[in-house]
Amino acid sequence: MENASREANVRVRLTSGPIASATPFVLSDSETALAGAVVTFQGRVRNREVDENEMKPILGLEYEVYEPMTSQELHRLADQYARKHDVIAVDVEHSFGFVGNGECSFLLQVATSHRRSAITFVDEFIDAMKSHVPIWKVPRWSMPDSTA
Amino acid sequence: MENASREANVRVRLTSGPIASATPFVLSDSETALAGAVVTFQGRVRNREVDENEMKPILGLEYEVYEPMTSQELHRLADQYARKHDVIAVDVEHSFGFVGNGECSFLLQVATSHRRSAITFVDEFIDAMKSHVPIWKVPRWSMPDSTA
Amino acid sequence: MQPVSSRTNRSTGELQVLVFGPQAKLIGCDRLILSDVNFPVRVDELMPMLIHHYPDLSASIGVSRLAVNHEFAAADSLINAGDEVALVGLISGG
């Protein structure tokens, strides 16, 4: 297609605490001209987590990262899947530290020419992230610590 | 799962002209507590359209709707796929009238407990919309009208 | 599926069919007009009449459906005088 040999614009950012919902996804004019689909995925902290096969209420999640490996792996995977799916631009942002209930801990924004490639990118990139990128979460239970 | 029998909150809106990028997706506290994944899909007008097997530059697209059928069909499909994928809340917004290059003409926002259902919802709902919902587009060519 | 309307009074008259987007652009107007239609008329009888009177639509009518009173109508639905009829073809939302 018209965009086959383009280099994808990949940005990765680690953020202390929750990610603001209005984090901008800035495209250049030439990127905008081609971007027929822009997909945003937010991972948010829910109010419960599994503890020994049971859902228990939490205050939030404590995220740990291992720099510079976390950023390197996020960038490597984003770049790999961006090339595979002919992505125009992708922003990846992940929290470290404490993120409370209902707040955003992960934001993925991607622009492509066509819908299907944006959706497939999101799906495959997140699968890869969850099995390859060193990011850990530890629940902060809202009741007296049940795992101590 | 914990959310199996919930009624999805479905909102549909038709907007004159382009859709603002900051259109809010408002979730109640009880929805937020369960929403682990929030996906936003923007359909944007690119700077070219096919005209007799050739890509030609356009100024934008003129969208036509057929009310009340357009809103009814959007609502019916959103509700159908929301039930299928255990969606917590979904907002659908589509433009009518002129939308210029680089501007947003379609905004879909969906909240689910888990990632996979949000992504599948977006994919299946858009497929269904493109074959069932009466919305038409006519390019406004940037060169003297080649189809007159 | 049931007939769209329960009224099946026989009459003869004009039928207007709303048309949109690229199909409207192609024929240069936003409604098709058939005169001397015998009501009630079945959806699958109306389609060939539209092609006959508007040959420019023959290429796209195969991917078009009729809506009667804002609902997609089955092939065996009956259209009565006064129903709102629309040709829904070449749609492309999103």
Add this chain to the structure above:
Amino acid sequence: MQPVSSRTNRSTGELQVLVFGPQAKLIGCDRLILSDVNFPVRVDELMPMLIHHYPDLSASIGVSRLAVNHEFAAADSLINAGDEVALVGLISGG
């Protein structure tokens, strides 16, 4: 895959392995310490040593990988004295 480091000087000493998240919580500290390790040591030789000294990790070590100097290391990679080694298990980004 090639050995992570080209230095293959033999020596004996302490090896620290960084540990994170639920695994760190489980053992109550953020690094595993093995003394009297004979360098270079292969990745697939180190894993059983970790389980031996930290039996609480035996349940999760099967889904863990070692990173050496910030890159995932193959089973036959060699770890030298001074390399930064991390146990990457039970990850859950997103």
